[in-house]
Amino acid sequence: MIMEKTYGGGIYEAAFGTQSNLVFISGRFGFDIIDTKKMKIKSFDPVSEPPFSRQRCKNG
Structure with a gap:
């Protein structure tokens, strides 16, 4: 395990x-961005969704 919350x-x-x-x-209580390399968590309230670029699945 890398980190736990x-x-x-x-x-x-x-x-x-x-x-x-x-x-x-x-x-339910907001958004978290977890940086597993720096071992830090940044939290945001439910009305402030942070910009976050997600990976997309590739169709094979």
Whole structure:
């Protein structure tokens, strides 16, 4: 395990960023961007969704 955070509410989405060291979490109480390389979490309130470039699945 790289790092751990407990969420008290529901998680709606977890997405990996185009830079593989970032993870975007959308939850009941807001948004988190987790930087697994720097081991930091930046939180945003529910009305302030941060800009985040997500990876797209490739159709084979």
